[in-house]
Amino acid sequence: NQDLRSFLGTKYTKVPMMHRLGVYRHYEDMENMVQVLELGLWEGKASMVLLLPFHVESLARLDRLLTPDRVEKWLEKLNSTSMALSLPRTKISSMVNLQKQLAALGLVDAWNETSADFSATSSLGQGKLHLGAVLHWTSLELAPESGSKDGMHEDEDVQKPKIFYADHSFIILVRDSSTGALLMIGL
Template sequence: MVPISPVPLLFLLVLALQIQSSPQPEISSLHHPTWSLGLQLYRSLRIDGSQTNTFISTLLLANSLLALEGGAKGSTAGQYHDLLRITKHDKAVGESLTKALKSVREANGTSYTLHNSSALFSKQVAKLEKSFLEKLQTHFGLQHVALEDAQKQTDMEKLQSWAKSGMDGEETADLELALETKPGAMILANALHFRGFYHENQDLCSFLGTKYTKVPMMHRSGVYRHYEDMENMVLVLELGLWEGKASMVLLLPFHVESLARLDHLLTPDRVEKWLEKLNSTSMKQLAALGLVDAWNETSADFSTASSLGRGKLHLGAVLHWTSLELAPESGSKNGMHEDEDVQKPKIFYADHSFIILVRDSSTGVLLMIGALDQTDGPAIHDEL
């Protein structure tokens, strides 16, 4: 049973500057670069426990980072290569991201509706190469927006307005800290609103908790792929979305607890093991992952993006707005199906904190990764 989540779940990822490097751990491939980037960044964001309701669109982030890599040279470009696990002349990563984006766009309106936008904002940059901007827009789908000095809107207001427009008018999380956009600064921004549809409508039921509080839940009986990791006390449950174009994987602790323990368990090897066993019955963070030179006004080398040369452009911020909406409606117009007759059914309760993975079915791309730590409004958990 799945709780009626707040609609939508909002998260703004503002990666803070930290000019230092640390060794990157060995990481196994999960068949697409979005998995390695997503899992590394998710763990880096969650390590100190300060982030809640964390959601990242790893596909959009990987695509926009690869777009900016096209304007870099030297060690700056090399650090992008290391982060995205590509070699200097390897075109496979770019081709796989292009294929994945095409698949996701074609599936839009079936298993889910998707509103998204990506852009490169620049502040007091005299000139960007025409060829760089053309590739940015035509190949990677990034707009270029110049942040000019104006009286009507501050830079933060412009960014906030852009994000809301890109998410089709959905409310966006606020920028809590002012951005220091110095001359030559580039801001990489992504905004995404994802609304998934189930195969059939969910029944809306109310259950009584120990304190006689009514807990609204979405209920459905059927056959779902699942795996129980008894050693680590984690249930892995896959919920296929309408028409099978995408699926949502829930990582549920056996008991009510914070996600700190599960966050620590979320290594690529373990996630790969969990997914194989399913059966039917951040600037600070990015710097810590090896992307260092891009933020430094002196050492950043984006001379491919601008003829002004090294030290004239640098990355000032990476902003990432993500909204996830899960409603009880099916993607089908009637969406009404009888509960399947399941012998010896196993009951799952998603009434406490869990991790969500959303993957594209045809390419295997990790579209989103996130954690539902808490919801707004009345508590959705009470011992049943």
């Protein structure tokens, strides 16, 4: 179910908040004052990890904590826990030009008009072709789903649930389940 609730980002706004009871993988890092919650995506092929500070704060502190080792330790400590979730319904999207990152990996000639030649990949017959841009577009929507697939276990017996009430800024990580590769980070 959902209703309008206050959410504090850079200012207070009213947002549709979704509520669910169920058994989810969860960990509370008392030292770093952050809750870690994992939700399955796409029938277990990926997972979404939410990092919620205990208190309303800028995400700069939490962003500094995000090292591969720390994230891996958080994931190792997740336990199936009865949870009462409240999450804002939202859509996150971003587009990034990957030229700088690809050049750092050694792909430099592909951008050069004189040395690049991708003409074999085109039927236009326009002579030499080069890359102008490589863009990566990502979108993720937090919205109510029908059914309880993807790691949502609403039909299980929920006893004394812990609260995960995301009414302030948090970080979202999306990971591939088979490789552990990080697919997306959202704030």
